[in-house]
Amino acid sequence: MPLEYLPFIFFFIALFYSSVGFGGGSSYLAILSLVLTDFYEIRSTALILNIFVVTIGTLVFIKNGVLKLKLIWPFFVLSIPLAYLGAVIKLSQTTFFLILGGALVMAGFFMILKFLQNKIQTQEFSNPKKIILGGSIGLLSGISGIGGGIFLSPVLHLLNWANPRIIASLASIFILVNSLAGLIGLNMAGTFHVNYDLIVKLIVAVVFGGSLGSYLSNKRFNLKFLGFLTAMLILYVGLRLVLSHGFDIHV
Structure with missing residues (x-):
C-alpha cells in the first residue's frame, strides 16, 4: 500500500x-503494520494520532456535560502508571507484533460483541473493580x-x-491519558521514532476526521455497519500478524 493513501484512509478511521469515543489506535496500528517495518515508529505514530483524535472528542463531551469525573476517576489510578510502564518495556520485533496481533x-x-449486544439495565461497579x-x-495499552x-x-x-454516552466519554479520556503516558514512556526509553513528514499529513487527516466524527456523534449518526466492517478488518490484521510472526504462515 503506497504511503500517499494513508491520510485518506486515516481520515475515515478517525x-x-x-x-x-475512540481514538482509532487499533486500526492505525493495523494499517501501519502493513506498510512500515519499524515497530517503534508504528507505536509512536499511533499514540500521537490517538491523542489528537480523542482530545477533540473529550472537549466535546465536556462541553455537552457528559463527562462524569466522580464516576470515572478510579479507572485512572493504575492505568496511567501501568501504561507508562508498558511503553518503557523494550520488546523484540517478533514479540511486539505477536502482542499487537493478539490485542487486535x-x-x-x-x-463485534458490543455491536451484537442488546440494551439491558445498567449497574455500578465498586472502586476497586474499576x-x-x-x-x-492500561498496561496492555x-x-x-x-x-x-x-x-x-x-x-x-x-x-x-453505564449508559453508552458515559462509557464513550470515559473511553475518550481514558485513551487520552494513557496515550500521553505511553508516549512519555517511549520517549524515556529512547524508542520514540516518527517520520515527521508522514506524521504531519496524518495528523491533519485525523483532526478533520475526528472533528467530523465528534459532530456526528453529537447528532447520534448511526455508523454501526461501518463499525462492524472495521471490527472485521481488525480481526483479519490481528490474525495475520499472529500467524506470520508466530507461525511463519503468510495469508
Missing part, C-alpha cells in the same frame, strides 16, 4: 472511531501502543456499567 484480535472480538480493570487495560479504550468500552458495555 471519522468512525471518534463518533463512538481481542479488540475486534470485543467490538481500579483493577483500568490498570489491566502501553505495551501495544493502543490507547485502551477499544478494550475498555466494549467490556463496560458487556458488563452493563
Whole structure:
C-alpha cells in the first residue's frame, strides 16, 4: 500500500472511531503494520494520532456535560502508571507484533460483541473493580501502543456499567491519558521514532476526521455497519500478524 493513501484512509478511521469515543489506535496500528517495518515508529505514530483524535472528542463531551469525573476517576489510578510502564518495556520485533496481533484480535472480538449486544439495565461497579480493570487495560495499552479504550468500552458495555454516552466519554479520556503516558514512556526509553513528514499529513487527516466524527456523534449518526466492517478488518490484521510472526504462515 503506497504511503500517499494513508491520510485518506486515516481520515475515515478517525471519522468512525471518534463518533463512538475512540481514538482509532487499533486500526492505525493495523494499517501501519502493513506498510512500515519499524515497530517503534508504528507505536509512536499511533499514540500521537490517538491523542489528537480523542482530545477533540473529550472537549466535546465536556462541553455537552457528559463527562462524569466522580464516576470515572478510579479507572485512572493504575492505568496511567501501568501504561507508562508498558511503553518503557523494550520488546523484540517478533514479540511486539505477536502482542499487537493478539490485542487486535481481542479488540475486534470485543467490538463485534458490543455491536451484537442488546440494551439491558445498567449497574455500578465498586472502586476497586474499576481500579483493577483500568490498570489491566492500561498496561496492555502501553505495551501495544493502543490507547485502551477499544478494550475498555466494549467490556463496560458487556458488563452493563453505564449508559453508552458515559462509557464513550470515559473511553475518550481514558485513551487520552494513557496515550500521553505511553508516549512519555517511549520517549524515556529512547524508542520514540516518527517520520515527521508522514506524521504531519496524518495528523491533519485525523483532526478533520475526528472533528467530523465528534459532530456526528453529537447528532447520534448511526455508523454501526461501518463499525462492524472495521471490527472485521481488525480481526483479519490481528490474525495475520499472529500467524506470520508466530507461525511463519503468510495469508
